[in-house]
Amino acid sequence: MEGFTPWPEEFAARYQAEGYWSDRLLGDVLSGGDPERTALVAGEERLTYAELDRRAGRTAAGFARLGIRRGDRVVVQLPNTASFVVVFLALVRIGAAPVLALPAHRGSEIGYLCELSEARAYVIPDTHGGFDYRDLARSLAVEHVVVDGDAQEFRALADLDTGAETDMSDERPDPADVGVFLLSGGTTGLPKLIPRTHRDYVYNLEASAEVCGFTSETVYLVVLPVAHNFALACPGVLGVFAKGGTVVLAPSGAPDEAFPLIERERATVCAVVPPIALLWLEAASWSREDLSSLELLQVGGAKFAAERAAQVPGVLGCAVQQVLGMAEGLLNFTRLDDPRELVDTTQGRPLSPADEILVVDSGDVEVAPGEVGELLTRGPYTLRGYYRAPEHNARSFTPDGFYRSGDLVRVLPSGHLVVEGRVKDQINRGGDKISAEELENHLLAHPAVHDAAVVGMPDPVMGERTCAFLIVRDQAPTLREVKQFLKERGVAGYKWPDRVELVDAFPRTPVGKVSKKELAAGLR
Numbered sequence: 001m002e003g004f005t006p007w008p009e010e011f012a013a014r015y016q017a018e019g020y021w022s023d024r025l026l027g028d029v030l031s032g033g034d035p036e037r038t039a040l041v042a043g044e045e046r047l048t049y050a051e052l053d054r055r056a057g058r059t060a061a062g063f064a065r066l067g068i069r070r071g072d073r074v075v076v077q078l079p080n081t082a083s084f085v086v087v088f089l090a091l092v093r094i095g096a097a098p099v100l101a102l103p104a105h106r107g108s109e110i111g112y113l114c115e116l117s118e119a120r121a122y123v124i125p126d127t128h129g130g131f132d133y134r135d136l137a138r139s140l141a142v143e144h145v146v147v148d149g150d151a152q153e154f155r156a157l158a159d160l161d162t163g164a165e166t167d168m169s170d171e172r173p174d175p176a177d178v179g180v181f182l183l184s185g186g187t188t189g190l191p192k193l194i195p196r197t198h199r200d201y202v203y204n205l206e207a208s209a210e211v212c213g214f215t216s217e218t219v220y221l222v223v224l225p226v227a228h229n230f231a232l233a234c235p236g237v238l239g240v241f242a243k244g245g246t247v248v249l250a251p252s253g254a255p256d257e258a259f260p261l262i263e264r265e266r267a268t269v270c271a272v273v274p275p276i277a278l279l280w281l282e283a284a285s286w287s288r289e290d291l292s293s294l295e296l297l298q299v300g301g302a303k304f305a306a307e308r309a310a311q312v313p314g315v316l317g318c319a320v321q322q323v324l325g326m327a328e329g330l331l332n333f334t335r336l337d338d339p340r341e342l343v344d345t346t347q348g349r350p351l352s353p354a355d356e357i358l359v360v361d362s363g364d365v366e367v368a369p370g371e372v373g374e375l376l377t378r379g380p381y382t383l384r385g386y387y388r389a390p391e392h393n394a395r396s397f398t399p400d401g402f403y404r405s406g407d408l409v410r411v412l413p414s415g416h417l418v419v420e421g422r423v424k425d426q427i428n429r430g431g432d433k434i435s436a437e438e439l440e441n442h443l444l445a446h447p448a449v450h451d452a453a454v455v456g457m458p459d460p461v462m463g464e465r466t467c468a469f470l471i472v473r474d475q476a477p478t479l480r481e482v483k484q485f486l487k488e489r490g491v492a493g494y495k496w497p498d499r500v501e502l503v504d505a506f507p508r509t510p511v512g513k514v515s516k517k518e519l520a521a522g523l524r
C-alpha cells in the first residue's frame with residue numbers, strides 16, 4: 001500500500017522465522033471459539049461465536065456489494081455496540097482497512113481522516129450521546145455513508161446484511177497487508193494514522209492474551225471506547241475472541257453502568273484508564289453489586305499512582321495490572337506473577353522478547369542503566385512510519401527505524417519501565433491525548449486570538465487538564481466562548497481547554513521558543 005512503510009526485509013524475515021508473525025488474519029480471529037459459546041453481549045443482544053461469525057460474513061458480503069474491496073479504507077465511528085464488532089470483522093475479512101475514529105470526534109477530525117485516507121465509506125450510528133452523526137456525514141464528500149439505525153437519505157447498516165455470505169476464497173487479504181488504521185495521540189497540528197498489518201496486530205493481540213492469561217473462561221468487560229487499541233487488542237475484544245472467551249460491551253466506565261454488568265455477566269477482566277480506576281475505588285464502598293467475579297483490572301493510558309494501584313486488591317478484590325501502551329505498537333505489561341512491589345510501582349515490561357528498547361538523552365545517546373531518558377523502540381508490532389507522513393516520519397523515527405515515543409522512562413534491572421514524564425508536546429487528559437499544536441492552531445483561528453500556547457496542568461483525578469494561555473487582540477473570549485468556538489469548528493470535546501489564562505507575552509527559552517515549562521509552573 002502506497003504511504004505505508006514496511007519493515008526492512010531482514011527484520012520481516014526474522015520476525016517470520018522466529019514465529020512472531022504468522023499467516024493468521026484479523027478476520028479469522030473467531031475461528032478458535034466454540035460455535036455454541038457466547039462471544040458477545042451488548043445491551044439486549046447475545047451472540048454466539050457461530051452467530052457473530054455469520055453476521056460478520058453477511059455484512060462483509062454487503063460491503064463487497066457496495067464495491068468495497070481489499071486495500072480500501074473505511075472510516076468507522078461507532079460506539080460500544082455489537083455493530084462495531086460486526087463491522088470491524090466484516091471489513092477486515094474483505095481486506096478493507098477500518099480507520100478507527102472515536103465517537104467523540106467531530107467534523108474537524110473526521111473530515112481530515114476521510115481525506116487523508118481517501119475513505120470509500122464512513123460508518124456511523126444515527127445518533128449517540130445526543131449528537132446526530134448524519135449531520136456530520138452531510139458535511140463530508142464520502143462515497144458511501146452507512147448508518148447503524150435510522151439511515152435517512154443514507155444506507156442502513158442492516159440493509160447490508162441480506163442473508164447472503166460471500167465466497168472469500170480468492171479475496172483473502174495477505175498477512176502483510178495493512179489490516180486496520182489506528183489514530184495516534186498526536187503531537188503535531190494534524191492527527192496521524194497508524195497502519196497496523198494483519199500479522200503485526202494478530203501477534204499484538206495473541207501475545208497480549210497469552211501474557212494476561214486469557215482463556216475460554218475469560219469474560220471481558222469493555223468500558224473504554226472499543227475503537228481504542230487498549231480495549232480492542234491489548235488483549236481486548238480481539239484477544240478474548242482469539243481465546244474463545246466472552247466480550248461484554250458497556251456504554252461507559254460509570255460505576256452505575258459497569259458494576260451491574262460485572263455482577264450480571266460475572267465479568268473477570270476489565271481495562272480502564274486511571275480516572276475510571278479511581279472512580280471504582282471510591283464507588284466500591286457504597287455500591288451493592290457483587291464484584292467478586294473480577295480477577296484482573298488492567299490500568300493504562302496514563303500514569304496510575306503506586307498508592308492507588310496498591311489499593312485495588314483490597315478494595316475491588318482483584319489483581320491489578322499496569323499497562324504502558326501506545327497505538328504505535330509497543331506494549332508493556334506488569335506480569336500476573338510479578339511481585340506486588342513491581343506491579344504497583346512500574347508500568348510493566350515489554351510484551352515481546354523481540355521488542356527493542358533504547359533510553360536516550362536529547363542527543364540520542366543511551367543513558368546509563370536506570371537513568372531517565374526518552375524511550376525509543378522497534379519490534380515486530382511497532383510501526384516503521386505513520387501513513388502518508390514522510391516529513392513527520394523523518395522526525396519521529398531514528399535512521400535505524402526506532403520509534404521516538406516522546407515518553408521519559410527509566411528501566412529497572414528487572415526490565416520494568418517507570419514513566420517519569422514526557423518530551424512530546426501533548427496533554428494526557430486521563431488517557432485522552434491532546435496535541436498542543438493542533439489545539440493551538442484551532443485557537444489561532446479565533447479572530448480575537450493573537451497567539452496561543454496550550455499546556456497541561458496537574459489534576460488529582462485526570463492526571464492533567466488542559467490550560468490555554470492566550471494573547472488576545474481586543475475583546476478577550478471567555479472560557480465558555482472558547483469552547484463554543486471550538487465546538488463550531490468541529491473539534492472533539494475532550495480537546496477543549498478546561499481553563500483559559502490571558503497573558504501579555506509568553507515566557508521564552510534561550511533559543512526563543514515559548515517556554516511551556518515556565519507557563520505551566522505559573523499555574524501552581
Ligand code: OOB
Nearest residue numbers: 185230234300301302303323324325326327347419
Ligand atoms: C494508549 O495508547 P495511546 O496511543 O492512546 O497513547 C500512548 C501514550 C504513551 O506514549 C504514553 O505517553 C501514554 O499514552 N501512556 C502512559 C501509560 N499508558 C500510555 N503513560 C503513563 N503510564 C501508562 N501506563 O494509551 C494505550 C494503548 C494500549 C494499551 C494501553 C494504553
